[in-house]
Amino acid sequence: YWMFEETIKITDNSSDVAAARIREYLESKNNVLLNIAITGESGSGKSSFLNAFRDVEDDSEDAAPTGVKETTLEVKEYPHPNYPNIIFSDLPGIGTTKFPAKKYLKRVGFKKFDFFIIISADRFRENDAKLAKEIKKTGKNFYFVRSKVDHNLRDEQRKKDFSQEKTLAQIRDDCVKSLKDQGVESPQVFLVSSHDIHLYDFPHLRETLERDLPEHKRDVLLLSSPSIFPDIIEKKKKVFRRQIWGLTALSGVVAAVPVPGLSVGVDLALLVGAVTRYVTGFGLNVASLKRTASRTGIPYDELKAVLTSQLAAEHITHDLIMKVVLQVSSRAALMAAEEAFRFIPIVGIPASMALSAVTTYKFLKLFLDLLAEDAHRVSDKVLNKNK
Template identity: 40%
Template sequence: MGQLFSDTSKDEDHGDLVSSFTKYFKKIKTENKIISQETIRLIEFHLKRGNIREAHSVISDALKNIDDVPINIAVTGESGAGKSSFINALRELRPEEEGAAETGVVETTMMRSPYKHPKIKNLILWDLPGIGTMKFPSKVYLEKVKFQEYDFFIIVSDTRFTKLELDLAKAIRIMKKNYYFVRSKVDIDLQNEKESKPCAFDREKILQLIRSSCVNSFRDNNMDVPQVFLISNHDLFDYDFPVLTDTLIKDLPNQKRYNFVLSLPNITEAVIDRKHTSMLQFIYLQTSMLELFTLLHVPGRECVKEKLAVSLNHYRVLFGVDDTSLESIAKDSQVPVEQLKKVVKSPYLFETKNRETLGKKFSQYLEKLYNDKLLVIDPDIEKIFYFQRAFLDTVTEDAKVLLRETLKKLVQTHPIHSH
């Protein structure tokens, strides 16, 4: 099973584990951490005292919590404001696809509608009936739609925010929930202005006017002016959508951050890098558990190894570089799927002709190991970690290459988006 350690070597291993753990999480920015600082300190506390079983238990509970904790996002606003389109955009579904929220219809429902994320099982977006369709005061409206179940509210409008929506925001704040204002359909506003005043068209000036109109809605109702995010549900690459997602990530609790980040569409390289950082932390925590298994001599480590190896196939799906995602990207960007398959590497990583490339990449990581040692006990566990790291890096680079291809095509076909 593994080498039996003397008391002296056990003490050394404990010290190395503490140093490794502290070093790893110290370099990760607070807004990117997927476990809280309190959890990190508790793990370090147990490791310093040689409480291996307790440290293992804390990491195990943290991983389970990260994987299973529910994320519920409420989306509300007037009928026709673009709520359903916003939900579909976050879930990377077209309106005609199975499971998509229905768009372009008059809202008559008095019920909230749940939409599960296709890749993240515990993330649900709730389409709430517009407050204008439910003739109740704001507080009663929130009780009817079960406000206590949501992590935060997104209030969507395609015009100035109405008094009903502003009153709703006040009630949400009183009930100690976060809310965010989204002004949708700015691409349509820009297109209309360009068609009606082609010579005087000034993209940035029009966007500023839209923002000012929203700001005046708050001032006219004696409200502090919050941040307003201008977005297009049909073009998440542009406008304020990246700023909105950054804000949501920072405001979410650590344990909910991991799955939320992985749920995001690949709209910027920064989002892809965030996914990489989150996934690598998860892998590191899993691998730390294997290290502790070794110290505890717990049977069944091989099963855990097997499980970790199988998880490699999941990365392509989460990073949107699997075959289904490639076909969807090809359809949206009008780039032949064969062309996209030529620029990605991860689908072919384990083919015989590519094993040499993977071996070289692994050798590079082993060289790094001696300068930036993260794992300390078992060479087999080091291999598991660095093979996963090699795979994750390849998938991340594939996602960035696909994003560049998509953006290149977008600029060619929609010059209105180029700055």
């Protein structure tokens, strides 16, 4: 427990102080900054893509404006609604008088960006290729995204010999050829629809971005990804499961404070913080479920109806956690044993620490499993809506 003793030193006899320290610890794990740059010509679908990646509707208050003539003359930042430390930056178009290709990166402040996404609704043009070459010089990663492929497929469906696979291959080949002709080496192009993020190359793009990021930023991008993909849900679950060990050790350290009732209060504060992260990460909070309903066309009530945990679609409070905890009879016995062990000379505090760690681990794992199962139920509802 020594590393956590340095993180949280509780010398006050107040459970409020202990709870505040724990919240600080939990929040520190969510403060890794990720800044994503998105650029493209007017009409490329840049704003719709940005909104889809942030899991917000185009007509929501905090969405990037769509369907209007681009007038962006400076970098505009759009934080993720659940993770404000993830910032999507809408960059001005390249090649204008104010933003010529050679000076573009310097003027938009390229150093702060983790990677760049270059979007086009048709073939990538000379300025797109110039920008890619300039980004490459900085050592940062860039990705070509061909948007609105759903529009192309809809137009091609009128032909008698229509083949979705053939049409997508043709779009990809045309984009790659255009970039190669302009001197871009081995370009990779992702075909996406901002209205159907589970189709085409959107999942592959997400996996590629995740793989290319440094490890400490990989989890940040993962947790912000929409939880409509079963593999994403399982990856998120693994991230949260790894964090349980740290929280368990933290609970054990706090349990060493010999003040009756303090350990119980601190355990609840820890559980509230962790479960809130699970609910948000799996997209099971009310705001996220409503965004999913709006984006998919599935009524919110239908999505909520598939949930089985009392923790999903609720504001996580001490009372709610205690209500769920008390439904498991063994927990009350362990809490009582912890308080009793606390005042047994010599052996008492180590035993209390062990019991606190065991109970914390038990309930964090239980809550995580329940919420992951609910996330899978929502995913099944979304992915099978047209079947």
